[in-house]
Amino acid sequence: MAKRTRNYLTLADEDLISLAETGDAEAFAALYDRHGRAAYSLAYRMMGEKQAAEDLVQDVFLKVWRLTGSYRAERGSVRTWILSIVHNRGIDQIRSSASRRxxxxxxxxxxxxxxxxxxxxxxxxxxxxxxxxxxxxxxxxxxxxxxxxxxxxxxxxxxxxxxxxxxxxxxxxxxxxxxxxxxxxxxxxxxxxxx
Amino acid sequence: MNQARFEELKEAYVLGALPDDERRVFEEYLRDHPEHQAEVDELSGLAGLLALSTHEMEPPPHLRRNLMAVVESEARLSHSATRREARRSVLERLSGLFTAQRFALGAAALAVVGLLSWNLVLQGTVDDLEGEVAKSENVRPQPSGSETVKLKGSAATQDARVELVRLEDQRTILVAQNLPPIEQGRTYQLWVIDGDNPKPSSTFKTGDNLISTPVRSSLEGADTVAITIEPAGGSQAPTSTPMMSAKL
CATH class of the missing domain: 1.10.10.10 (Winged helix-like DNA-binding domain superfamily/Winged helix DNA-binding domain)
Structure with missing residues (x-):
């Protein structure tokens, strides 16, 4: 298992996306470990409180997990893609929220x-x-x-x-x-x- | 929307600053004029730099555990569905072969040989599938702190897989795959049952092949969960027989 984990750590984001698309949860976990902090930081900055930021990040990464096939390398890096989903979903939530902060x-x-x-x-x-x-x-x-x-x-x-x-x-x-x-x-x- | 309007709005678009109606019009224009996509992508990259300027914060560890509990559950369901598809494919091919051979060799003789072969191959396939499912479940340990409850049902739901994933923070997620489609104006509803007292819980549709939805009621003190089909919006008491259930 340790060897497998090391292998995931050395893979490029695009390779992890491809593996996650085949249902490889460990590859997805490696993606989260790599970009979860940036996503959470952006979510917190947008939502302004921890629970809303957690919900947003969970929502976004589940979307990433289910829609890995929609990633297009020519449109930007995996990190940019993930952060753009955080941004778009965050805006949707901010605008639909009754208590806009x-x-x-x-x-x-x-x-x-x-x-x-x-x-x-x-x-x-x-x-x-x-x-x-x-x-x-x-x-x-x-x-x-x-x-x-x-x-x-x-x-x-x-x-x-x-x-x-x-x-x-x-x-x-x-x-x-x-x-x-x-x-x-x-x-x-x-x-x-x-x- | 025309070229001038596109030029006027493109920065607001990549910053997420267009109202919904204007955004839709912009995206329609972009779909019709893919030659502008590269420019919009470049601008999006610049706008996205703002995301990197935030004060960096560590997400709480339970966020990862909760997320992975759902992902692992969906991966297991998806894996099982893939195996079922493979089994169907094998059976369909065998069935086709059986039909073709029947015409060539005569019904009676082939029925014996065909059925025998079919049975042997099917048995082998089932054994392989069971082995692979068991193997997959062994190499996909449940994330620590979470617990999965599998619901079982009647023949009508034999292809369906439904699990409740109880997260470390006491929240519960329902993950379902391949539930039979239901007619317009109806919904699936989860019931949390304590003795003879069913409490209404989440309603959900099966629009997607794989769905997950938070369970909005506590499972504390309950001994059974069940799923019924109810009128849209859900019911306060079940109006149909449970199609899947599990003891807690």
Whole structure:
């Protein structure tokens, strides 16, 4: 068993997905061990409390388990795929929730939450996170705020425009510029965008 | 939706900031114009970087245990279903062979030989299947802290597999596969029974081949669980005979 576990640890995400598609629960467990923390961190950031984050992550990984065949490598990495499911399901839940936790106070508080974590076990992921944080801190605050309101809190562009009392065109423009600047950050350093 | 509108909305789309109706229109446009997919994928990758900027948190260990309890249960059911499909396939091929040979060699003689062969092959197949199922169940240990209860039923449900997976945190998940389809306006319903007192529990449909649904009532103090078919929305007391049940 130990040997099998070691083998799973050395497999690429795409191989684990293929094995999980055949019903290999251990391969799926290895995927969870690799990406569960990132998924949970995103879920917690979006949902704002532990039980909701746990429910979301369980829901997402069950979907991953049942729909491994829908993963398309050409559309991005396995991690990106899993996190996009967390994001989409999280937005659905936030929007359908009667008690939307989205007050201006929480939004402003959340803007200060993105501090570097002290404990990263994988050096490469640590580096990627640092790069991403650098890229995000290079954005003007008004652009970053709009990206975070949309991505983490599930606001639509119309709601953001009302919330911040900005013309809708300005909100769209800041979204466009924000994403452009993130790309420019990596391009200017000849770095690949982390996936 | 046209090209200009697509350009206007693509960033909001990848950030998840389009209202549902606008999102649907955008996705329809994208389906009709697959040449834009690569651009949207690239933008999605950029938006997805925000996910990596979060304060990293360790998920609680019970989350993994609960998740794997359900996954292991579904893997077992799926594995059994695959074996059943294989058995059906073998039997169908044998049946076809038997029919063809009957025309060639004469009914009486072949009936004896065919049935004998069929029986031997079937017995071997069943033995193989039983061995493989036993083996698979041996190499898939139940996750620690969880407990599985298998429901059994009548001939009508012989292909169905239903399990209750009791998780470490006392929650229970019902996992079901191959339950017979039921007519419109009806639903499956789980009952938690204490003596002669059935308490209504979760209702569920079999739209997917494999389903799992949380059991919303406690199994504490119950001695039996059962499944009946009820009017849509469920009943307060069973209106039909249990088709599957298990002692707790």
């Amino acid at each position: 989205r007050t201006q106070d929480k939004i402003e508080a959340s803007a200060t939450k993105s501090q570097p974590s002290e404990a990263f076990s994988e050096a490469w992921r640590n580096t990627q996170r640092d790069q991403v944080r650098d890229a995000l801190t290079s954005l003007p605050p008004e652009q970053l705020k709009i990206l975070e309101l949309a991505y983490f809190s599930g606001y639509t562009h119309i709601e953001i425009s009302e919330l911040l009392d900005l013309p809708l065109g300005t909100v769209k423009g800041r979204m466009r510029l924000g994403l452009k600047k993130i790309k420019a950050y990596f391009d200017s350093r000849n770095m690949a965008v982390p996936g």
